[in-house]
Amino acid sequence: MIRKKIFLAFVVISTVSLLLHHGGHLESWTMEAFYLGCPVLCSLPSPCLEPKHTHVAFLKTHKTASSTMQNLLFRFAERHNLTVALPIQSCGHQFCYPRTFTSHFVHPHTLPPSIVTNHMRFSRAELRRLMPEDTVYITILREPGLMFESLFSYYNQICQSFKRVPNCSLEAFLEEPLRYYRPKEKDAMYARNTLTFDLGGDKDRSAEDVGYSRAFVAEVEQAFALVMIAEHFDESLVLLRHLLSWDLEDVLYLKLNMRTLSSKRSLSPDLSAKIREWNALDARLYDHFNASLWRQIAAMGPACVAREVRLLRKHQDQLVRNCFGRRMPLMRSASQIKNKDLRPWQPNAKVDIVGYDLPANLSQVTSSQAQENCLKLIMPEVQYTQLLLHSQSLLYRRNFQQRTPQRPQTPKLSVRSVLPRRPPAASPQGPGSGPGSTSTSTLRPAGGTQARGAKPGQGSSPTQAL
Numbered sequence: 001m002i003r004k005k006i007f008l009a010f011v012v013i014s015t016v017s018l019l020l021h022h023g024g025h026l027e028s029w030t031m032e033a034f035y036l037g038c039p040v041l042c043s044l045p046s047p048c049l050e051p052k053h054t055h056v057a058f059l060k061t062h063k064t065a066s067s068t069m070q071n072l073l074f075r076f077a078e079r080h081n082l083t084v085a086l087p088i089q090s091c092g093h094q095f096c097y098p099r100t101f102t103s104h105f106v107h108p109h110t111l112p113p114s115i116v117t118n119h120m121r122f123s124r125a126e127l128r129r130l131m132p133e134d135t136v137y138i139t140i141l142r143e144p145g146l147m148f149e150s151l152f153s154y155y156n157q158i159c160q161s162f163k164r165v166p167n168c169s170l171e172a173f174l175e176e177p178l179r180y181y182r183p184k185e186k187d188a189m190y191a192r193n194t195l196t197f198d199l200g201g202d203k204d205r206s207a208e209d210v211g212y213s214r215a216f217v218a219e220v221e222q223a224f225a226l227v228m229i230a231e232h233f234d235e236s237l238v239l240l241r242h243l244l245s246w247d248l249e250d251v252l253y254l255k256l257n258m259r260t261l262s263s264k265r266s267l268s269p270d271l272s273a274k275i276r277e278w279n280a281l282d283a284r285l286y287d288h289f290n291a292s293l294w295r296q297i298a299a300m301g302p303a304c305v306a307r308e309v310r311l312l313r314k315h316q317d318q319l320v321r322n323c324f325g326r327r328m329p330l331m332r333s334a335s336q337i338k339n340k341d342l343r344p345w346q347p348n349a350k351v352d353i354v355g356y357d358l359p360a361n362l363s364q365v366t367s368s369q370a371q372e373n374c375l376k377l378i379m380p381e382v383q384y385t386q387l388l389l390h391s392q393s394l395l396y397r398r399n400f401q402q403r404t405p406q407r408p409q410t411p412k413l414s415v416r417s418v419l420p421r422r423p424p425a426a427s428p429q430g431p432g433s434g435p436g437s438t439s440t441s442t443l444r445p446a447g448g449t450q451a452r453g454a455k456p457g458q459g460s461s462p463t464q465a466l
């Protein structure tokens, strides 16, 4: 009897392990998740059980990996035919930052929106007027020491407070910040409590005013469903994905808008402490939301989050391989990038922002559709914003002119114009048929068919738009 039981147990174990080994990584992931008691996750091939949230307001803060998030949201919007609120031309590619956001800054061809992500100074009331009621608000913070160092080097030829400092010395600035800083001056928001300012707060409130700081943290907590932390970007993405019921594919990314290593420096503990003191409001915000991120991770189960982070990175690698063959896109400083459309914006000659350039013969590796998707993965924010505005405007005009639905025509400003030449017969079954190419046309104008979970009437109806 006991022997029989042992034999049965053996059979069961062998069968399970066989299934695990032959079931492919996603099934085994599901099984592992099951054993760990992880929440049910949306896996790649099978769609999520819950509809995806498609109304998202992402407050893009400065120098916080937020360009990477913006790129991710742009691609999500395109794949799901969602309208992205974009700035009017006179605002540039930001919503007239540093002025406080108002809906007058939104281009009428991008109304009513499902997603908003371009830089702005946050105003909850104005965003509520613009966005659907069920919009999920998200933002991202970065450790104040590293962030300030980054702002200091990025804006040191733009921001007067930094320009006054002899030898562009961060140490000299922090020795006597009030000697160089003028609170009311243009671009002063880059020189003190930039996160607080971007979130709509008072950057010059005294650090002793604990009441203000506490109330402000509470306000941010109430407004945002998730505050991501740049130092824990992938973990934050896992939380985001669960919050919004998105697929793994929806949160794949490549890092954008970084400085070259040579223009980065490490901070001494002393310098870091001085920065925190000078940016006390930001430091309180960061500490609060870093702690709350880790509480959320603990609640989900650190092992589950870690596992999903590994899964994310694995698919990321696969996406890069599918897009760019064996070679990574070439990481280059902006001045070296041959393709103008891929050149990131340079604040000054001293800081070198890196971007990606495509290998000259990428075209031989992937299909044209996959190429477009791959290109968007590395397209800098200014160019991508222009491209989206163009495609959304075309759709808007077409809807406006003829109410009867028509087949979308190919926009004139095509992403193809920035692609390297490729031979006419690209293999449809090329290596491009991975996660990067599973989406539908990236060039379809936004606002057409609604994605799962989108409410009727949230498309870009021109009558609603004006």
Ligand SMILES: *[C@@H]1O[C@H](CO)[C@@H](O)[C@H](O)[C@H]1NC(C)=O
Pocket (backbone or CB within 6 Å): 079, 080, 081, 408, 440, 444, 448, 449, 450, 451
């Ligand atoms: C987006 O729109 C295109 C063309 O209008 C359509 O073919 C596609 O199925 C739509 N995708 C989604 C996710 O609604």
Ligand SMILES: *[C@@H]1O[C@H](CO)[C@@H](O)[C@H](O)[C@H]1NC(C)=O
Pocket (backbone or CB within 6 Å): 166, 167
């Ligand atoms: C600026 O830097 C130069 C060379 O590093 C140094 O000789 C000079 O003393 C510095 N000036 C100040 C005001 O720190």
Ligand SMILES: *[C@@H]1O[C@H](CO)[C@@H](O)[C@H](O)[C@H]1NC(C)=O
Pocket (backbone or CB within 6 Å): 143, 231, 290, 291, 294
């Ligand atoms: C963020 O919180 C985690 C968990 O408490 C901690 O280990 C980490 O040091 C914090 N990061 C910073 C930069 O303070």
Ligand SMILES: *[C@@H]1O[C@H](CO)[C@@H](O)[C@H](O)[C@H]1NC(C)=O
Pocket (backbone or CB within 6 Å): 359, 360, 361, 364
């Ligand atoms: C692509 O270009 C690289 C370097 O320019 C070269 O080494 C490689 O052989 C080329 N591959 C093909 C398929 O032409």
